[in-house]
Amino acid sequence: MQLDIQKLGCERDERWxxxxxxxxxxxxxxxxxxxxxxxxxxTLLRILSGQMADYTGTLSWHGEKLSRCREAFMASxxxxxxxxxxxxxLTALENLDWYQxxxxxxxxxxxxxxxxxxxxxxxxxxxxFEETPVEALSAGQQRRVxxxxxxxxxxxxxxxxxxxxxIDRDGVRQLERWMMAHxxxxxxVVVTSHHDSGELLPASRVLRNLRFDGQGGVxxxx
Amino acid sequence: MWPIIHKLGSPKWFYTMSGRWLxxxxxxxxxxVVTGSVWGLAFAPPDYQQGDSFRILYVHVPAAILAQSCFxxxxxxxxxxxxxxxxxxxxxxxxxxxxxxxMTFSALFSGAIWGxxxxxxxxxxxxxxxxxxLLLFLYLGIMALRGAFASRDGGARAAAILSLVxxxxxxxxxxxxxxxxxxxxxxxxxxxEKPAMPASMWLPLLLMVVGFYLLFAAVTxxxxxxxxxxxxxxxRWVRALVQGGRNGL
Amino acid sequence: MTxxxxxxxRAVEPLPGLWQGFAATLGRxxxxxxxxxxxxxNPLIFFxxxxxxxxxxxxxxxxxxxxxxxxxxxxxxxxSVLLSLDGLFRDDFDDGTLEQLLLAPQPASVxxxxxxxxxxxxxxxxxxxxxxLLAVMLSLPGHSMxxxxxxxxxxxxxLSLVGAIGAALTVGLRRGGVLLSLLILPLYxxxxxxxxxxxxxxxxxxxxAPWLALxxxxxxxxxxxxxxAAAAALKLSLDG
Numbered sequence: 227m228q229l230d231i232q233k234l235g236c237e238r239d240e241r242w243x244x245x246x247x248x249x250x251x252x253x254x255x256x257x258x259x260x261x262x263x264x265x266x267x268x269t270l271l272r273i274l275s276g277q278m279a280d281y282t283g284t285l286s287w288h289g290e291k292l293s294r295c296r297e298a299f300m301a302s303x304x305x306x307x308x309x310x311x312x313x314x315x316l317t318a319l320e321n322l323d324w325y326q327x328x329x330x331x332x333x334x335x336x337x338x339x340x341x342x343x344x345x346x347x348x349x350x351x352x353x354x355f356e357e358t359p360v361e362a363l364s365a366g367q368q369r370r371v372x373x374x375x376x377x378x379x380x381x382x383x384x385x386x387x388x389x390x391x392x393i394d395r396d397g398v399r400q401l402e403r404w405m406m407a408h409x410x411x412x413x414x415v416v417v418t419s420h421h422d423s424g425e426l427l428p429a430s431r432v433l434r435n436l437r438f439d440g441q442g443g444v445x446x447x448x
Numbered sequence: 449m450w451p452i453i454h455k456l457g458s459p460k461w462f463y464t465m466s467g468r469w470l471x472x473x474x475x476x477x478x479x480x481v482v483t484g485s486v487w488g489l490a491f492a493p494p495d496y497q498q499g500d501s502f503r504i505l506y507v508h509v510p511a512a513i514l515a516q517s518c519f520x521x522x523x524x525x526x527x528x529x530x531x532x533x534x535x536x537x538x539x540x541x542x543x544x545x546x547x548x549x550x551m552t553f554s555a556l557f558s559g560a561i562w563g564x565x566x567x568x569x570x571x572x573x574x575x576x577x578x579x580x581x582l583l584l585f586l587y588l589g590i591m592a593l594r595g596a597f598a599s600r601d602g603g604a605r606a607a608a609i610l611s612l613v614x615x616x617x618x619x620x621x622x623x624x625x626x627x628x629x630x631x632x633x634x635x636x637x638x639x640x641e642k643p644a645m646p647a648s649m650w651l652p653l654l655l656m657v658v659g660f661y662l663l664f665a666a667v668t669x670x671x672x673x674x675x676x677x678x679x680x681x682x683x684r685w686v687r688a689l690v691q692g693g694r695n696g697l
Numbered sequence: 698m699t700x701x702x703x704x705x706x707r708a709v710e711p712l713p714g715l716w717q718g719f720a721a722t723l724g725r726x727x728x729x730x731x732x733x734x735x736x737x738x739n740p741l742i743f744f745x746x747x748x749x750x751x752x753x754x755x756x757x758x759x760x761x762x763x764x765x766x767x768x769x770x771x772x773x774x775x776x777s778v779l780l781s782l783d784g785l786f787r788d789d790f791d792d793g794t795l796e797q798l799l800l801a802p803q804p805a806s807v808x809x810x811x812x813x814x815x816x817x818x819x820x821x822x823x824x825x826x827x828x829x830l831l832a833v834m835l836s837l838p839g840h841s842m843x844x845x846x847x848x849x850x851x852x853x854x855x856l857s858l859v860g861a862i863g864a865a866l867t868v869g870l871r872r873g874g875v876l877l878s879l880l881i882l883p884l885y886x887x888x889x890x891x892x893x894x895x896x897x898x899x900x901x902x903x904x905x906a907p908w909l910a911l912x913x914x915x916x917x918x919x920x921x922x923x924x925x926a927a928a929a930a931l932k933l934s935l936d937g
């Protein structure tokens with residue numbers, strides 16, 4: 227198993243968002259997290275991605291406690307949150323290049339890094355916009371710049387918070403295809419989405435569900 | 449080690465135990481402060497240089513000592529809170545901060561009043577007064593930061609980090625102000641380098657200092673108890689306590 | 698639109714380098730700051746304006762001005778650094794890149810240090826470089842210009858480092874600006890005292906080496922502690 231979650235609980239200002247959550251994320255699984263607003267979906271994703279240390283219970287990554295192997299975990303995890311994480315004053319290429327420099331070991335130098343970024347931008351349909359400052363792009367295109375990080379692809383665990391926001395129908399389908407392909411190749415995906423996500427996912431055999439009932443309960447459907 | 453820390457960190461345990469200490473803290477503290485004040489203000493001999501005006505020392509010195517001890521307490525509690533995540537430590541730090549700020553202000557205010565007969569002016573850029581003023585700003589900053597966060601946990605952790613940064617900086621600020629002062633003015637007005645006091649003068653001072661400490665402890669404990677109830681109004685033991693109290697009446 | 702993308706490649710990825718992350722972040726931040734050139738000039742203009750205000754408020758008397766010039770220049774530089782601090786993390790916080798910065802495999806304190814270095818390169822360094830111009834206007838004696846620049850170079854780096862803690866603590870607050878000054882100014886006093894004091898000593902022709910050494914010590918201490926404290930503060934700002 228990749229990520230093992232035991233007795234996870236989170237309390238904010240004396241209110242328990244969830245408690246005693248036991249859950250495993252295995253290679254090849256695509257987890258969809260559902261639940262009403264404010265039930266703790268985003269908080270859960272932030273805990274899973276190692277951004278919040280304020281929880282009870284244990285998280286282990288390949289059998290090792292998460293706090294012990296932070297570097298290795300961060301290197302193989304990709305998180306995209308509500309805020310896209312894209313600098314508007316920089317071009318799409320510069321944005322991706324920073325991510326690539328932060329997350330990969332340099333093989334073949336800056337040149338190879340740039341080529342990889344070009345390919346990733348092409349894959350999200352931004353060919354020809356590489357050198358445009360992001361602020362000149364449309365909202366959907368800006369979102370695609372963030373999603374191009376998926377196409378740079380070397381992280382094994384994807385954690386995506388509402389990735390379908392502001393993307394057109396074709397884009398949603400493409401993203402779904404990517405997520406499924408990622409799982410089939412042995413990766414895992416955890417995703418939240420408020421609109422009953424897409425058309426392709428529900429039929430997929432890799433899909434699993436995690437439901438927040440809004441009263442502090444979490445149900446794992448395998 | 450661990451069980452002790454956790455026992456000490458349990459709000460319920462603290463609430464029950466502190467309920468027993470509290471009357472003693474209040475009682476002894478008040479007796480000491482009243483005795484010290486009467487002795488110091490009415491019976492201690494006047495200073496051979498300053499006459500009766502030196503008697504403000506009996507308020508000024510305890511306040512100044514408390515102002516610094518309170519910061520030390522706040523910083524240690526912040527460290528405990530950040531390292532072990534014991535919320536009780538944060539409640540104590542939060543309870544101590546306003547008292548420390550008040551003591552700093554009292555020390556400054558009494559110092560200014562004392563300044564009129566001794567230095568002939570309300571304010572002198574004396575090293576001690578200046579570093580006290582900066583300490584007051586640090587207190588105010590920490591309290592403002594705690595209040596500025598929407599989430600209580602966020603504010604608590606921010607205040608804790610700032611307290612630790614402040615406590616590292618305090619000695620630097622203090623010594624830099626001393627050096628700055630000696631660079632500017634040839635002779636500083638020193639309040640400490642005076643001939644040794646007779647026992648009839650320092651004994652009431654000692655009583656006052658101990659009394660201030662006890663009252664500080666009492667205020668902090670009482671405020672922490674309130675904070676415990678405010679944060680956990682739904683805990684079972686709190687409900688039982690409230691109901692028990694009603695039945696008792 | 699092909700579904701062709703590199704899948705998970707290896708069981709254990711080799712970890713990306715520390716230096717690579719530091720350099721990429723430093724480069725990105727410098728590039729960002731140079732892309733907003735007007736904002737880059739703001740602290741400098743502010744610095745010049747404050748220095749202009751003082752003679753107007755006091756008197757156009759060159760002996761008076763040269764007497765207070767060391768302190769005045771230092772206070773003005775300090776306020777300019779303070780003014781520029783609010784934006785140190787705020788833009789990154791708003792667009793989510795701060796979140797991503799803390800999610801990088803490299804230790805957050807190293808990346809925060811890269812941001813602080815970029816901040817110093819674009820505020821403290823230019824302030825130190827233009828300070829002789831304004832010092833001439835305040836008739837500061839010529840032989841102390843070098844010392845003024847040197848203290849500003851050393852001191853403004855300390856200011857950027859210490860200020861980063863305050864900026865990190867207030868980044869999640871909507872009205873963090875005023876609070877930031879309240880938090881940071883008391884911590885700035887030692888730097889001000891030693892910075893202005895050293896220049897004053899140089900004007901008098903006294904020995905300044907021990908004072909410079911103390912400023913260096915303060916820089917070393919803040920270099921050690923500030924990135925770490927700022928990273929911790931950023932983590933909690935993103936939590937809340």
